[in-house]
Every structure is written in C-alpha cells, then in structure tokens.
Amino acid sequence: MLTINTFNAISQRGLSLIEEDLNYYLNGSGDPDGILVRSKNLHDFEFPESVKAIARAGAGVNNIPIDECTEKGIVVFNTPGANANAVKELVLANLIASSRNLFSAVGWAQTLQEHGDDVAAVVEAKKKEFVGSEIKGKKLGVVGLGAIGVLVANDALALGMDVVAYDPFISVDAAWRLSRDVNRAMHIDEVWAECDFVTLHIPLTDKTNRLVNGSSFNKMKEGMTILNFSRGELVDESTLGQALESGTVGKYVTDFPNPRVLSMKNVVPVPHLGASTVESEENCAVMATKQLKTYLETGNIKHAVNLPDVELPYSGKMRLTVMHKNIPNMVGQITTALSGFAVNIADMINRSKATWAYTMIDLDHVLTEEEQAGLKQKIESIEGVVSVRLI
Numbered sequence: 001m002l003t004i005n006t007f008n009a010i011s012q013r014g015l016s017l018i019e020e021d022l023n024y025y026l027n028g029s030g031d032p033d034g035i036l037v038r039s040k041n042l043h044d045f046e047f048p049e050s051v052k053a054i055a056r057a058g059a060g061v062n063n064i065p066i067d068e069c070t071e072k073g074i075v076v077f078n079t080p081g082a083n084a085n086a087v088k089e090l091v092l093a094n095l096i097a098s099s100r101n102l103f104s105a106v107g108w109a110q111t112l113q114e115h116g117d118d119v120a121a122v123v124e125a126k127k128k129e130f131v132g133s134e135i136k137g138k139k140l141g142v143v144g145l146g147a148i149g150v151l152v153a154n155d156a157l158a159l160g161m162d163v164v165a166y167d168p169f170i171s172v173d174a175a176w177r178l179s180r181d182v183n184r185a186m187h188i189d190e191v192w193a194e195c196d197f198v199t200l201h202i203p204l205t206d207k208t209n210r211l212v213n214g215s216s217f218n219k220m221k222e223g224m225t226i227l228n229f230s231r232g233e234l235v236d237e238s239t240l241g242q243a244l245e246s247g248t249v250g251k252y253v254t255d256f257p258n259p260r261v262l263s264m265k266n267v268v269p270v271p272h273l274g275a276s277t278v279e280s281e282e283n284c285a286v287m288a289t290k291q292l293k294t295y296l297e298t299g300n301i302k303h304a305v306n307l308p309d310v311e312l313p314y315s316g317k318m319r320l321t322v323m324h325k326n327i328p329n330m331v332g333q334i335t336t337a338l339s340g341f342a343v344n345i346a347d348m349i350n351r352s353k354a355t356w357a358y359t360m361i362d363l364d365h366v367l368t369e370e371e372q373a374g375l376k377q378k379i380e381s382i383e384g385v386v387s388v389r390l391i
C-alpha cells in the first residue's frame with residue numbers, strides 16, 4: 001500500500017483517483033510516499049524520509065524547496081498549463097475592469113441605498129467621475145510567453161489591442177501557439193517604455209525576484225497599469241508606493257495582496273483567485289494525482305521540475321530506478337553493481353536535466369527480498385546517488 005497526504009483544498013476529482021484505488025491510503029496515519037499540494041509554503045517543512053515525490057497541483061513551485069528535495073531524492077512535479085485558461089480569463093477581466101474603473105464604481109454604487117428614490121439622479125450626477133477608457137487600440141506588454149502569457153497575448157489581440165511581448169527563453173511549443181501579430185520586444189525596457197498595460201506571466205525565481213523595480217519605474221510610460229497574476233515578489237514594493245503616488249504607475253492590479261501593498265493608493269487587490277475555478281482546480285488535481293501515482297507505481301516521470309521526462313513501458317517484472325547527479329560513469333557503476341546479481345537487463349533509459357539525471361533499468365526477473373536489499377545498498381553507496389527504488 002502507498003500513502004498520499006495532501007495540503008490545501010485539492011479538488012475531489014483528483015482525490016477520488018486515490019480514494020477509489022485499493023492500493024492507496026489518502027491522508028493515512030503512516031509515513032507518506034507522496035504529497036499533493038497547492039500553495040502551502042513547504043520551505044520549513046520536515047520531509048519524512050518516506051517521501052518519494054511531491055506534486056504541486058498548479059504552476060508555481062516557489063513554495064517548495066526544490067534544491068533540498070532533489071538532494072533528498074524527492075521528485076517534484078507541477079501541472080503545466082492546467083490552470084492557464086483560468087488565469088487568462090481573470091487577467092482579461094481585470095484589464096477591462098481596471099480601465100473602466102469598475103471596482104471603485106461598483107463599490108460606490110453599493111452604498112447608495114440611503115438615497116431612496118433619488119438613486120438614479122445621484123448616479124447620473126456622479127458617473128462622470130468614473131469615466132474610463134477602452135482597451136481597444138491600447139498597447140499591452142506581456143512579460144513571459146509560457147502557458148498563460150501566450151493565451152493572454154493572443155486573446156488581447158482579438159480584443160483589438162496592440163500586443164508586444166518579452167520572453168528570451170520562449171519554448172518552441174509556445175512559439176508555435178503564439179499569433180504572428182504579437183510584436184517581439186528584444187529588451188524588457190521596450191515594454192516599460194511603450195505600453196499602457198503590462199501583465200506579468202513569469203515564475204518567481206532568484207533571477208526574477210523584483211524584476212519590476214525602481215529602474216523599471218523610471219523608464220515607464222506615465223500612468224501604466226501593471227497586472228500581476230504571477231507572484232507578489234516580482235515587483236519591488238519599496239519603490240512601487242512612490243511610483244503609484246507620482247502617477248508613473250496608474251494602477252497596480254495584484255493577485256497577491258499584503259499589508260504594505262494594501263496601504264498604497266490605486267492598488268486593485270484580488271485574493272489570489274487566478275486559478276480558482278472549478279475547471280482549473282479539477283484539471284490541476286487530476287493531472288497532479290496521475291503524475292504522482294504513475295511515478296510511485298512505475299517510476300516513469302512526466303512534468304517534473306527537477307528531472308527530465310523519462311518514460312519506458314512498464315513490463316511489471318522488476319524495475320530499478322536511480323536518481324543521481326549528472327556526472328560521468330554513473331550508468332557504468334550502476335550496471336556494474338547489477339552484474340553481481342545474475343540478472344539480465346531487459347531495457348534501460350537514462351536522461352538528464354541540468355545537474356541531475358535519472359536511470360531506469362528493467363530486469364528480466366524478480367529479485368528475492370534479500371537480493372533487492374543488497375542491490376539497493378550497493379547502488380546507494382555510489383557517490384552522487386540520492387534515491388534508489390525497486391518496483
């Protein structure tokens with residue numbers, strides 16, 4: 001039996017894939033083999049030794065200590081694209097709502113009951129204070145052209161916007177999906193200088209932390225609206241307040257409110273709703289659960305953030321999986337260890353991603369318990385190996 005524990009509200013569609021499988025306990029009392037999580041911060045979490053994999057039902061993995069997990073032999077998955085449509089729809093909604101002053105206007109209208117029969121007259125007298133502008137013909141900058149950025153860029157074109165985008169690391173897949181009418185910015189400063197609206201769709205990493213900062217504000221077109229449905233830390237809050245005060249930034253729409261940002265003027269706070277639709281929560285939960293179960297049952301890896309995709313059809317005899325550093329002679333040392341156990345290799349695969357690699361070897365028969373323990377011990381003692389499983 002395998003145990004999967006969960007954090008956060010994971011959609012029932014995903015949980016039932018565990019509950020209905022007699023090989024699994026969901027949130028059992030024993031040590032977990034796998035963890036399903038959304039946004040819970042796991043940076044201070046003590047991972048039990050039993051944990052082999054974590055699946056993030058969502059896109060951002062900045063809440064998970066990836067390097068620590070990798071060193072401990074834990075594979076970390078996410079669900080690329082599974083919530084992209086939900087985020088895109090909310091970004092488009094906020095583009096329009098912010099340029100029409102919708103939230104402040106509605107907030108004001110909700111206070112009018114005391115005017116009784118005069119409400120209509122009060123409305124007509126005051127509505128000039130909420131005059132907005134149309135997004136058609138305005139310039140939108142999209143920073144990051146992954147699953148979400150491409151959808152936003154293409155649909156903004158369809159709404160009549162002029163779109164310029166910046167992503168020096170765009171994938172071939174994303175480039176295929178992007179409309180040819182999206183203009184390419186060669187440097188992020190072009191986005192700051194030219195756009196009426198900028199929307200951020202990049203992951204939070206050491207390199208992107210405070211990507212939008214005092215120097216960006218100095219280059220910005222006056223009155224720009226910034227939409228941040230990626231992560232709060234992408235924007236330097238120590239200089240944002242002044243940029244909002246001076247009108248350099250006209251509005252800051254953020255899915256990540258905090259006390260500091262809430263105290264600034266012209267902030268539109270959204271309570272982290274980007275992925276909060278029934279459809280997106282189901283997509284993420286089902287995809288994360290399937291990836292986690294597949295890894296636990298077969299060793300196959302799809303959509304891990306710390307290892308490459310590695311897939312071999314599972315024959316069901318015996319499979320050896322080894323997670324190790326991407327250094328010379330690892331496969332040689334692993335097969336040498338196997339040679340002491342009179343077993344033939346039926347199939348094998350080795351793939352690497354940056355400094356880490358993963359090797360799967362299918363054996364032509366099932367080893368005894370004693371042989372399994374001996375083989376595991378031998379391979380675990382190889383320098384650079386962080387996880388060994390026999391499935």
Ligand SMILES: NC(=O)c1ccc[n+]([C@@H]2O[C@H](COP(=O)([O-])OP(=O)(O)OC[C@H]3O[C@@H](n4cnc5c(N)ncnc54)[C@H](O)[C@@H]3O)[C@@H](O)[C@H]2O)c1
Pocket residue numbers: 058059060061080081083084087143144145146147148149166167168169170171174201202203204207208229230231255272273274275276
């Ligand atoms: N608000 C929400 O609920 C919500 C939901 C989903 C995702 N997100 C956030 O949005 C982020 C993006 O999601 P996604 O699904 O599009 O991810 P993705 O991995 O598909 O795309 C990210 C893109 O950013 C690009 N990129 C990385 N660094 C860059 C840089 N310095 N400049 C320009 N481009 C850069 C990458 O090349 C990639 O194309 C996630 O990492 C997450 O933090 C938030």
Ligand SMILES: O=C(O)[C@H](O)COP(=O)(O)O
Pocket residue numbers: 038039057058059060061083272274275276
């Ligand atoms: O990165 C993500 O996928 C989003 O921020 C969604 O987070 P959530 O799963 O907590 O809604």
